[in-house]
Structures are given as structure tokens and as C-alpha cells.
Amino acid sequence: MQRKNVILGIESSCDESAAAIYDSERGLLAHALHSQVALHADYGGVVPELASRDHIRKTLPLVERVIAEAGTPELTGIAYTRGPGLVGALLVGASIAAGLGMSRNLPVLGVHHMEGHLLSPMLEDDAPDFPFVALLVSGGHTLLVKVDGVGRYRLLGQSLDDAVGEAFDKCAKMLGLGYPGGPALAALAAEGRRDAHAFPRPMLKRPGLDFSFSGLKTAVMLAVKAAPDTRAAAADIAASFEQAVVDTLVAKCARALKASDARRLVVAGGVGANRCLRAALADRAARDGFSIHFPRAEFCTDNAAMIALVGSLRASEMKRGIAPAEAAARWPLDTLEPPVARSVA
Incomplete structure (x- = not known):
């Protein structure tokens, strides 16, 4: 029987900073997002350096916000977007996840952004089989x-x-x-x-x-x-x-x-x-x-709810200790494998 988990998700792959908390028994507890549309509008597209700097400013406050909105739950793990995406932007989320994991003694897992999108309809009441x-x-x-x-x-x-x-x-x-x-x-x-x-x-x-x-x-x-x-x-x-x-x-x-x-x-x-x-x-x-x-419209675009969900589904793969801040600009979806059944170590 799978153990209950409460996962903090962090998304920073491109031009949206997001955080969410997903409970394997109660579902999505809280989620928050900051869009960088206004920041990049004058340039007609995403400027990677500006995106990374804005993630640095916005991500941790979003994490603190969702923890408070969820009622300060006892987290069991942290999931962050490892790729694919803009490397600088991904590294912001990865570094924050690694730091929080070390300071709170929580296991951490880098997840695939596209897997989050694929499984995002599972956040809904009529989730597909x-x-x-x-x-x-x-x-x-x-x-x-x-x-x-x-x-x-x-x-x-x-x-x-x-x-x-x-x-x-x-x-x-x-x-x-x-x-x-x-x-x-x-x-x-x-x-x-x-x-x-x-x-x-x-x-x-x-x-x-x-x-x-x-x-x-x-x-x-x-x-x-x-x-x-x-x-x-x-x-x-x-x-x-x-x-x-x-x-x-x-x-x-x-x-x-x-x-x-x-x-x-x-x-x-x-x-x-x-x-x-x-x-x-x-x-x-x-x-x-x-x-x-x-998925509902707010979960069609980049969001952390889907990242927290994938973290929950792959909780058995999370690792404790000093987590490396990993980022992958390219990461073929077909290289993923089913979750490995093992205890968190």
C-alpha cells in the first residue's frame, strides 16, 4: 500500500514561476503562479536572462505563500521541474528545491515538464483511466x-x-x-x-x-x-x-x-x-x-500543480541528502520509465 505523501512542487522552466502543494489523499491543497508576460512583452518573446532573474525574485515567496495557504502541512518531499526548458530558469527552481530539501531534511526529485502536462488531467475529478x-x-x-x-x-x-x-x-x-x-x-x-x-x-x-x-x-x-x-x-x-x-x-x-x-x-x-x-x-x-x-484552463499553461502531482506519483524515487541542482534543456519524453518501487533513502 502506497504511503500518504504531501509534495511541494516548483515550476520555473520558462516564463512562469509557480509553486503548489499536492496531498496524495486530499488532492491539490494550494497553488500559485506568477506570469512574466509583462516583463517580456516589450521584447516580443522570452528573454532567458530576464526570466531567470525574475524566477529568483518570485519563486521563494510563492513557495511560502502556498505553504501558508495549505495550512502549513507536514511536507514529505519536494518536486521541481528538471527539464526540458531554459537552463538558467530551470536552475533557479532546482537550486531552491535542493536548498529546501537540505534545510528541511526532505527528499527531492527533478521531474519532466512534459510528463506534468501529460498527467495534468489527473488533477480533475473526472481523471481519465x-x-x-x-x-x-x-x-x-x-x-x-x-x-x-x-x-x-x-x-x-x-x-x-x-x-x-x-x-x-x-x-x-x-x-x-x-x-x-x-x-x-x-x-x-x-x-x-x-x-x-x-x-x-x-x-x-x-x-x-x-x-x-x-x-x-x-x-x-x-x-x-x-x-x-x-x-x-x-x-x-x-x-x-x-x-x-x-x-x-x-x-x-x-x-x-x-x-x-x-x-x-x-x-x-x-x-x-x-x-x-x-x-x-x-x-x-x-x-x-x-x-x-x-485539464482546467489554468492547468493547461505551465504550473506547479502538475509538477507536485508527478512528484507524488514518483515519490518512491525521491532521494534524501544533498540533492544536486540538475537542469536539462532537452530531455526526450520516451526515456522516462515507470516509478521505481523503493523506500526513500
């Missing part, structure tokens, strides 16, 4: 993964160029929208005609489950150059682009479910909060008879 197919769509990743259990992941498909979130941001920049571009483009798309431009649905006519958005971006660039400089024209381009992305993602998800003989789909990552995508996937689920699971 294994196995399921997961669509992970964010600013840095577009993946289809077969999930047979914790640490049992099989990559089905991935983007061969930009992630879908990057495509949103770059197309938003072409349209002169602000940072972050994805939400701004989605808001503008709500005003436009979704069939105004016959943009390509990349790689749908080819077998397989990989993605490519470079050709779609080129089509958007050409449309922007040819269009009049009006809000209506920009809205039509945004809506047509968004629809092309959504059609592509929905078709690939349906293909992945069929190929893996799965009946459950999980959608996670920042782009998973897109309303058009959610509505289209819900329609396809009703048509094809599969169930669909989304």
Missing part, C-alpha cells in the same frame, strides 16, 4: 503520445518543425498582434470568417501522425502581404489559420486513437485552452464515440 492518447500542444511542443501508465509513454507523432504554439505566435506577429501572440490571434479570429482563405491542412494526405506547420505559416505570410491593411482582413486571416490548425489537430487525434486502439483522449498544454480546438474535439468525440479529457 489508463490507457489513453494524449495530444500535447504548447509553445514548444506538439506531440501525440500513447500513455499506458505513469512512465509508460510511446511517442506516436510530433512536429517536424515549429510547435503549434510557435506557429500561433509567429502568425500573430505577421498580423501585428501583441505578445503573447496565441491568445491575441485567437481573440481576433473570433471576429473573422473561418473559410475566407483556403489554407493547407499540413500532412493530412500523408500516412503517419507527424505534424508540420511551416507551409501553413508561409501561406499566412503570403495572405498578409496580399490583404488590405484592415482589421476585418486580419480577422479573416486569423480565423482561417486557426481553423486550419484545428482541423489538422482533430484529424490527427482521430487517426492516433484508431491506430492505437484507444478510446480516451487527453488534451494538455497551453494551446489546449483554445476554445475552437476544444469545441471541435468535443464534436469529434461525440461523433466517433471516444471520451475526451481536458
Whole structure:
């Protein structure tokens, strides 16, 4: 029988500082997040050095806040995001976790950021059972993964160029929208005609489950150059682009479910909060008879709740002593293994 654990989670992989506390019996006790959007807005993207410095200022106060909000629980371990992400930003969270672990005599574990996203729907009351197919769509990743259990992941498909979130941001920049571009483009798309431009649905006519958005971006660039400089024209381009992305993602998800003989789909990552995508996937689920699971919108973007959850699920791997502050800019998801059953030492 698994022992009760209460895990402090720390997230600092990119431009959001976050902390959370997860109780294996009571669920999520508290979580807090600080976004750096305003800090990076003038630069049109994340500046790694500024991100790292802001994590230094904000992370420890967030940790103190969630401990207080959770009622000062007796922690049994600390989980932090080890990677992938910006190395400098990751090292801030890793160093804080290592220091807290040493000062409080708590075991520490560095966890995989993408595993957090994959398992984030387990924070909800209607958590999916294994196995399921997961669509992970964010600013840095577009993946289809077969999930047979914790640490049992099989990559089905991935983007061969930009992630879908990057495509949103770059197309938003072409349209002169602000940072972050994805939400701004989605808001503008709500005003436009979704069939105004016959943009390509990349790689749908080819077998397989990989993605490519470079050709779609080129089509958007050409449309922007040819269009009049009006809000209506920009809205039509945004809506047509968004629809092309959504059609592509929905078709690939349906293909992945069929190929893996799965009946459950999980959608996670920042782009998973897109309303058009959610509505289209819900329609396809009703048509094809599969169930669909989304984390709440606040857990689609980077957060510490999912890190604390993974820490709880992998509590047997935590180690006491002087924990190394480890960070990995790249960390292939398929290198993960199921939790090792051993006592904390």
C-alpha cells in the first residue's frame, strides 16, 4: 500500500514561476503562479536572462505563500521541474528545491515538464483511466503520445518543425498582434470568417501522425502581404489559420486513437485552452464515440500543480541528502520509465 505523501512542487522552466502543494489523499491543497508576460512583452518573446532573474525574485515567496495557504502541512518531499526548458530558469527552481530539501531534511526529485502536462488531467475529478492518447500542444511542443501508465509513454507523432504554439505566435506577429501572440490571434479570429482563405491542412494526405506547420505559416505570410491593411482582413486571416490548425489537430487525434486502439483522449498544454480546438474535439468525440479529457484552463499553461502531482506519483524515487541542482534543456519524453518501487533513502 502506497504511503500518504504531501509534495511541494516548483515550476520555473520558462516564463512562469509557480509553486503548489499536492496531498496524495486530499488532492491539490494550494497553488500559485506568477506570469512574466509583462516583463517580456516589450521584447516580443522570452528573454532567458530576464526570466531567470525574475524566477529568483518570485519563486521563494510563492513557495511560502502556498505553504501558508495549505495550512502549513507536514511536507514529505519536494518536486521541481528538471527539464526540458531554459537552463538558467530551470536552475533557479532546482537550486531552491535542493536548498529546501537540505534545510528541511526532505527528499527531492527533478521531474519532466512534459510528463506534468501529460498527467495534468489527473488533477480533475473526472481523471481519465489508463490507457489513453494524449495530444500535447504548447509553445514548444506538439506531440501525440500513447500513455499506458505513469512512465509508460510511446511517442506516436510530433512536429517536424515549429510547435503549434510557435506557429500561433509567429502568425500573430505577421498580423501585428501583441505578445503573447496565441491568445491575441485567437481573440481576433473570433471576429473573422473561418473559410475566407483556403489554407493547407499540413500532412493530412500523408500516412503517419507527424505534424508540420511551416507551409501553413508561409501561406499566412503570403495572405498578409496580399490583404488590405484592415482589421476585418486580419480577422479573416486569423480565423482561417486557426481553423486550419484545428482541423489538422482533430484529424490527427482521430487517426492516433484508431491506430492505437484507444478510446480516451487527453488534451494538455497551453494551446489546449483554445476554445475552437476544444469545441471541435468535443464534436469529434461525440461523433466517433471516444471520451475526451481536458485539464482546467489554468492547468493547461505551465504550473506547479502538475509538477507536485508527478512528484507524488514518483515519490518512491525521491532521494534524501544533498540533492544536486540538475537542469536539462532537452530531455526526450520516451526515456522516462515507470516509478521505481523503493523506500526513500
